[in-house]
Amino acid sequence: MFAALTGAGLSAAAGLNAYIPYLVVALLARFTDVITLPSGFSWVESTPSIVIASILLVGEIIVDKIPALDSVNDALGTIVRPASGAVVFAGTAAAANLDNSPWMTQHPWVGLIGGAIVAGIFHTGKAAARPVANVGTGGFAAPVLSTAEDATSILLSLAAVFAPILALVLLAVVAWVMWRLWRRVVAMRERRAARAAV
16 A cells, blocks of 8 residues: 555656656665665666666756746656656555565556556646746746756655655645646636637
């Protein structure tokens, strides 16, 4: 049960920033006993994997704060973020020192699909709200929202690993905030459409 909460929290974090939860899992698995990944996911904690993810993280942090480029980054993230969510969910759901779930170890596809869905939902909310926020603020929203998303991804990732119940609460809060932002986006579009029709 807790491993599923851990996987869901990490996947949601991956929907906001693909590389933060991935690196949290990789570094904890490599340098601590907090997470012991199953053999099928041992590549996650390899040196090349950590180096590549670190480089990609730096790139995402920079690009995601630049208006217009953030939308290109979100377009690429449509593939990358659900894939990252799938890997961190499946890897941690079967981790020996979380729930040690033999069922999740034998059925990693469940974690892969669940992680991709959760990350995809959070990514979709982020990607839909960002262009409207940028247009509405003349681009000033990009660095602010990106920094908030990065901080939320870090917080969710750490909570998912160390306090899965807290991660569940944070997931609910983040989902509520994203829903509120989505409602604002819809309202802004409706107002714009009504003005254009006049």
